Amino acid sequence: MNFDYTEEQTLLDNMVTSFVRDNYDWDTRCNIVKSEEGWKEENWKQFAELGLLGVPFDEVYGGLGGKSTDLMIVMEQFGKGLVVEPYLPTVILAGGLISKLGSEEQKNSIIPEIISGNVRCAFAYAEPQSRFDLNDVKTTAVLNGDDYVLNGFKSVVFGAGMASHLIISARTDGDQRSESGISLFIVDTKSDGLTLQNYPTIDEYRASEVIIENLKVSKDNVLGEVNMAYEAIEEIVDISTIAACSEAVGILQVLKDSTTEYCKNRKQFGQSIAKNQVIQHRLVDMMIEYEQAKSILYMAVTADLSNSDERKKAVSAAKARIGKAIKFVGESAIQLHGGMGVVDEYMVSHYFKRATMIGVLFGNTDYHMKRYMTLTQSGISSSDEAISVSVT
Amino acid sequence: MDTAFSNEDLKFQSEIRDFIKTNYPQELRDSINSKRKLGKELSREDLTAWHKILGKHNGWSAPSWPKQYGGAEFTPTQKYIFEQECAKAECQYIMPFGINMVGPVIYTFGNEEQKAQHLPGILSGEVFWCQGYSEPGSGSDLASLKTSAVKEGDYYIVNGQKTWTTMAQYADWIFCLVRTNPEAEKPQQGISFLLIDMKTPGVTVRPIKLMDGTHEVNETWFDNVKVPIENLIGQENMGWTYAKFLLAHERSGIAGVARSKKAIERIKQIASSEMSYGEPLIQDPAFKAKIAAAELELSALEYTELRTLAKDSAGKGPGPESSLLKIKGTDIQQAVTELAMEAVGYYANPHLGTTLSNEYVGPDYATNLSGTYFNFRKASIYGGSNEIQRNIIAKMVLGL
Numbered sequence: 001m002n003f004d005y006t007e008e009q010t011l012l013d014n015m016v017t018s019f020v021r022d023n024y025d026w027d028t029r030c031n032i033v034k035s036e037e038g039w040k041e042e043n044w045k046q047f048a049e050l051g052l053l054g055v056p057f058d059e060v061y062g063g064l065g066g067k068s069t070d071l072m073i074v075m076e077q078f079g080k081g082l083v084v085e086p087y088l089p090t091v092i093l094a095g096g097l098i099s100k101l102g103s104e105e106q107k108n109s110i111i112p113e114i115i116s117g118n119v120r121c122a123f124a125y126a127e128p129q130s131r132f133d134l135n136d137v138k139t140t141a142v143l144n145g146d147d148y149v150l151n152g153f154k155s156v157v158f159g160a161g162m163a164s165h166l167i168i169s170a171r172t173d174g175d176q177r178s179e180s181g182i183s184l185f186i187v188d189t190k191s192d193g194l195t196l197q198n199y200p201t202i203d204e205y206r207a208s209e210v211i212i213e214n215l216k217v218s219k220d221n222v223l224g225e226v227n228m229a230y231e232a233i234e235e236i237v238d239i240s241t242i243a244a245c246s247e248a249v250g251i252l253q254v255l256k257d258s259t260t261e262y263c264k265n266r267k268q269f270g271q272s273i274a275k276n277q278v279i280q281h282r283l284v285d286m287m288i289e290y291e292q293a294k295s296i297l298y299m300a301v302t303a304d305l306s307n308s309d310e311r312k313k314a315v316s317a318a319k320a321r322i323g324k325a326i327k328f329v330g331e332s333a334i335q336l337h338g339g340m341g342v343v344d345e346y347m348v349s350h351y352f353k354r355a356t357m358i359g360v361l362f363g364n365t366d367y368h369m370k371r372y373m374t375l376t377q378s379g380i381s382s383s384d385e386a387i388s389v390s391v392t
Numbered sequence: 393m394d395t396a397f398s399n400e401d402l403k404f405q406s407e408i409r410d411f412i413k414t415n416y417p418q419e420l421r422d423s424i425n426s427k428r429k430l431g432k433e434l435s436r437e438d439l440t441a442w443h444k445i446l447g448k449h450n451g452w453s454a455p456s457w458p459k460q461y462g463g464a465e466f467t468p469t470q471k472y473i474f475e476q477e478c479a480k481a482e483c484q485y486i487m488p489f490g491i492n493m494v495g496p497v498i499y500t501f502g503n504e505e506q507k508a509q510h511l512p513g514i515l516s517g518e519v520f521w522c523q524g525y526s527e528p529g530s531g532s533d534l535a536s537l538k539t540s541a542v543k544e545g546d547y548y549i550v551n552g553q554k555t556w557t558t559m560a561q562y563a564d565w566i567f568c569l570v571r572t573n574p575e576a577e578k579p580q581q582g583i584s585f586l587l588i589d590m591k592t593p594g595v596t597v598r599p600i601k602l603m604d605g606t607h608e609v610n611e612t613w614f615d616n617v618k619v620p621i622e623n624l625i626g627q628e629n630m631g632w633t634y635a636k637f638l639l640a641h642e643r644s645g646i647a648g649v650a651r652s653k654k655a656i657e658r659i660k661q662i663a664s665s666e667m668s669y670g671e672p673l674i675q676d677p678a679f680k681a682k683i684a685a686a687e688l689e690l691s692a693l694e695y696t697e698l699r700t701l702a703k704d705s706a707g708k709g710p711g712p713e714s715s716l717l718k719i720k721g722t723d724i725q726q727a728v729t730e731l732a733m734e735a736v737g738y739y740a741n742p743h744l745g746t747t748l749s750n751e752y753v754g755p756d757y758a759t760n761l762s763g764t765y766f767n768f769r770k771a772s773i774y775g776g777s778n779e780i781q782r783n784i785i786a787k788m789v790l791g792l
Contacts, residue, residue: 001401001469003393003702069393260790280786281779287790288716295695296688302395321688373684377660377674 013073020081033204039085048117061111068301072246079250086159092243094121094167096236101224122163124154124210132363135179141170150215160208161198179230184223203353238315241362245297245322251355255333256290286329293325316372323365326355408477429759431744436562442484443517454491461499462515468701479650490514490521494567497638501626524554524568532780535579541570550617560597560610573629585631587623604763647721649694655728662735662757693720712788715781722771733765
């Protein structure tokens with residue numbers, strides 16, 4: 001039993017840490033998010049040069065064959081710098097789906113292009129009515145000759161505006177909430193029939209609403225088996241959830257450390273406010289929440305993710321618990337910064353906003369609590385169905 | 393990062409499991425269970441029987457002690473496995489006062505005679521120890537203690553009062569912090585660490601009843617007690633250093649993760665039998681959510697403990713982070729005792745589940761769950777209150 005990084009992981013950690021330190025100081029970051037594009041292509045090129053874009057991919061396609069620990073390392077450091085480039089949407093989410101479901105031909109043509117930085121992808125899955133339910137898909141795909149014709153609407157697609165390709169989930173069979181009958185399609189973002197409404201998010205990342213009207217997709221661009229995409233979607237979203245949790249843990253560390261520093265330096269009534277026990281205990285509780293968040297992340301990262309029951313349980317436990325830590329550490333950080341906490345100019349509010357939005361990403365605390373409970377107590381409970389119906 | 397057990401660890405695990413299965417006396421389990429349920433005091437034999445069995449087996453009664461002093465010298469992973477298995481099998485826990493507290497102080501700071509005199513009895517469980525730290529006026533502010541020890545010839549004459557002396561009613565020996573120099577510049581500098589035979593004339597033990605009616609703790613009085621100077625540990629007036637060593641040294645298991653896990657399992661069983669709104673309580677969304685929240689907290693704490701253990705085995709030492717284990721561990725223990733009491737509804741009421749004519753009332757599993765809840769309010773207060781633990785983290789970890 002050990003929690004140490006291997007030599008390669010330490011190198012990776014150092015590499016991402018130096019990238020953030022050298023390329024992502026606060027002013028630079030502010031300029032990036034204020035720019036029209038909302039990200040910096042130069043940084044993406046550097047990710048490619050550093051090999052970061054290949055971390056999770058198989059060596060056969062030019063990747064590094066990294067595992068969940070490697071992704072945790074990258075995302076934790078990105079969290080510390082609030083890095084906005086669409087690494088999670090492209091490499092982990094869309095890249096994960098392509099690795100999982102793609103044909104040899106698809107993998108050979110797309111993965112090397114992602115690794116070299118030429119192709120960025122986003123995954124369009126959420127819909128206005130679906131909330132966090134991955135099975136709730138109204139967007140339709142109907143076969144017409146050799147093409148599928150897609151119609152529907154996708155919500156809050158992270159990184160779509162920066163992507164050359166979208167992966168879209170659509171219903172090819174079954175009713176709106178059925179797990180079977182969901183298929184995935186890879187499309188060029190410039191295709192006719194696709195309209196992107198791009199916008200900045202509250203935490204200064206970028207997302208898009210995607211309107212799909214009579215979008216023609218060739219049969220060759222179906223990803224995986226028709227009607228059978230649900231399980232893979234759930235698995236890759238789970239893996240991405242661990243990545244999001246890792247980012248959150250990086251952010252929480254910054255919030256905890258910077259708040260502790262701030263309280264040491266801030267003087268009121270002639271002394272540092274950190275001399276007050278009420279402040280000290282709040283800071284200690286922030287530290288405890290941070291450590292507990294990090295611990296449950298380690299639990300998820302070291303769980304047997306190839307076993308789907310264990311994976312789901314571990315991921316939902318981590319997301320629910322970290323969601324609780326985000327709220328406590330984030331809100332405490334703002335409170336203890338006083339007036340400085342609530343202004344846009346000072347960095348703490350930006351970390352708080354990003355952490356809070358990660359709390360929502362891939363399902364919030366309540367959502368994952370319910371999933372965890374269903375997974376752990378289904379053996380005893382006969383009224384789970386009644387309970388899950390009340391999920392909206 | 394790797395949390396999987398190695399083949400050796402797995403072999404060790406089954407060795408422990410087999411040993412418990414073969415050697416833990418069923419009568420002991422039955423006797424303790426029935427006394428616990430009825431809120432009856434455990435006897436000295438109940439508390440030490442398992443200790444004595446382990447003491448005869450490769451030093452297993454002292455998982456952390458070095459082999460040279462007769463301990464098992466388990467690796468951190470082995471310690472973790474050992475605790476897990478003992479908790480799963482509901483083995484009586486080993487009293488910490490000898491094994492975890494005074495033992496390490498003796499083999500670290502004691503002289504050869506003291507080691508030879510005391511370590512074997514601690515290991516075997518034949519000698520029962522208790523702790524003389526707190527006083528009526530010295531709780532969190534331990535260094536303000538007043539019990540005095542004045543040297544007269546070959547003896548210290550000890551006068552004063554200790555309190556919260558857990559299980560002093562059974563103890564053969566007590567380790568005490570006493571004031572040997574009232575003139576010292578700082579209160580911490582005038583304290584010494586003395587071992588006192590409880591049979592010495594002038595030592596008096598009076599019980600203190602806790603709010604659940606149990607007798608765990610006592611007042612211990614010292615009236616001109618003559619203690620041979622050979623019973624001084626280390627140097628005179630250096631006791632505070634040894635006291636702090638003792639507090640920080642053995643924190644493994646302080647979080648009680650394995651026992652809380654077992655307790656949650658039990659609550660789930662109870663909540664499957666209890667009904668609410670015409671359905672098993674386990675299906676009540678509010679109750680279910682509370683159980684799940686406790687499970688998540690415990691799962692996080694388990695990994696916090698594993699991280700601490702891993703750091704410990706890398707020789708980096710546990711340090712003040714163990715205060716975190718104490719705070720969170722006791723939080724969860726209290727949450728769990730509360731959930732158990734809550735699960736039985738009205739049957740939290742009957743005191744010890746028995747009528748005035750000694751007949752049982754209510755479901756068997758409900759007996760004394762409320763007593764345990766009330767009893768466990770002690771957990772966030774003892775061993776340095778959770779507020780004091782926060783002060784320690786603030787100072788030692790956050791540098792405030």
